Amino acid sequence: MTEQAQQDDRLYAMRHSAAHIMAEAVLELMPGAKLAIGPPIEHGFYYDFELPESLTKEDLAKIDRRMRRTMKRNFAFEHSEISKEEARKMFADQAYKLELIDGIEDDKVSLYTHNKFVDLCEGPHVERTGKVGAFKLTNIAGAYWRGDENNTMLQRIYGVLFATQEELDAHLERVEDARRRDHRRLGRELELFTTHEDIGAGLPLWLPKGATVRRMLEEFITGLEREAGYQHVYSPHLGKRELYERSGHWDHFKDDMFPPMQLEHEQMVLRPMNCPHHILIYASKLHSYRDLPVRLAELGTMYRWERSGVLGGLSRVRAMTLNDAHIFCAPEQVKEEFSGVMQLVERAYDILGITEYSYQLSLRDPDDKEKYAGDDEMWDVAEDTLREAMDDLGLTYTEAVGEAAFYGPKLDIQFADLMGREETYSTVQIDFYLPKQFDLTYIGEDGAEHRPVIIHRGVLSTMERMMAYLIELYGGAFPLWLAPVQAVVIPIADRHNDYGRRVVDDLRAADLRVELDDRGERMQAKIRDAQMQKVPYMLVVGDKEEAAGAVAVRQRSGDDLGALPLFQVIDRLKDEITTAMSSN
């Protein structure tokens, strides 16, 4: 066993043991408590109880104290086995335990005892109650017995537990940081996006400030794409059912699609991907090898029937706009195009300040061929091409079997959120299938028809998912070029409002996003509010500034740059933007 695996097992036993100690404490405090189950989980443990009254924060503190006492007294955890018959007697007043005993197949029931507390349990546990590590009870939640909403609602107490106090503190700090940076919370506080129940879950509304950030991102990425030889197109968000039958989405992606709309003579579906539309744009004219590669890009809006349980803020939604492109190229151009996409990805990450990511080759699961279109040979060629393209670039990657698209393997770029959960952002996919389904061709140098390959790629992922990530990456403090409001002009008194307005006009004329805070509040309050809104620059104007054609400049960070002539401030902001957007 590796050292890591040993540590994981040890932590598992500690967390499990703490769950027993907690159940004992609850039973002592509330003798009528009915105990359900109490497993270890990631970062800690929980236990479910049926209790005569709702638990309060004060109860948690009491339970905590009792647990610590039990830990200090350092009882041994002792294992024993009894027959089911004996177990039924022993747990006669514990209905949930009786149900669990009935579910045990063996005739032997395994028990663990510490102090006088006995629980049904397979173990393993630590040796003694003094060895459970450092814990904290975090919260109380409702949970149905066996997760079934037809059953009784139980009360669940969650705890986190680590081997040492330092590790526990570090974890709690991470959780707190994640809570502060949570894009759903910041999305509300900074007025970036919202949802409405009459519109529906997973269908976000982008508020003016969020829309500004998005527009800047869109202008940024489409600019890079134009430089890299992409042509931008527009296409409608829906198509006939037949289109998706032909593309294979109907057979392989239907579960993720909104059901068709029945019209007079046809069925229409909201598109779950943009590829078929781009393919038909390619096919709308004849192509010669000289045109290739054809790189068709679109901020393509698409719709997926994500299950309600997996929706989360902006990171997983049902209506989304992908920074999409489909590259139609000759087979011998695939590697070069792949490399071009990777350069684009790197450039974009560099400018956005994205540094933590990993490469995942998402491959077909050969034991689950139903899920995929195309034959073995096609998959072998596509997967080999992708591996070689990655190896040529000298990039290391992990492989994820079963994560391919139905039409081909993908290079997925994975980012972890603050709690370590991974999601795919950029993706580059090699597709030999759809060109065949749509009978795509180009005329080769030899005058004969050839079949192109399609590279599907998203650089920024969907605007929704990237926005969620960036909000958390920056903690809401967007760099100047992305900030929805780049500067707030703050007049010290009402008599400075006119000058403030002129300052705003000059900044706007220089294409900067500026607001005037002419509320009748005190200057300090205005500065505090601008800081809360994470506005990069605060430009304070009073008598002195007005007389000098200047503004007193304060940065979001708290730095005070003093009074500077307005034209100099404009240059400074413009410079900062140019530098950020050309960083290398």
Ligand code: TSB
């Ligand atoms: C790249 N046809 C390709 C395209 O040409 C495609 O759609 N690939 S995809 O299915 O992998 O989706 C592209 C990216 O969209 C994913 O990598 C992921 O970053 C993002 N995405 C997928 N589903 C969602 C969702 N429900 N909410 C937000 N973003 C999503």
Ligand code: ZN
């Ligand atoms: Zn595609």
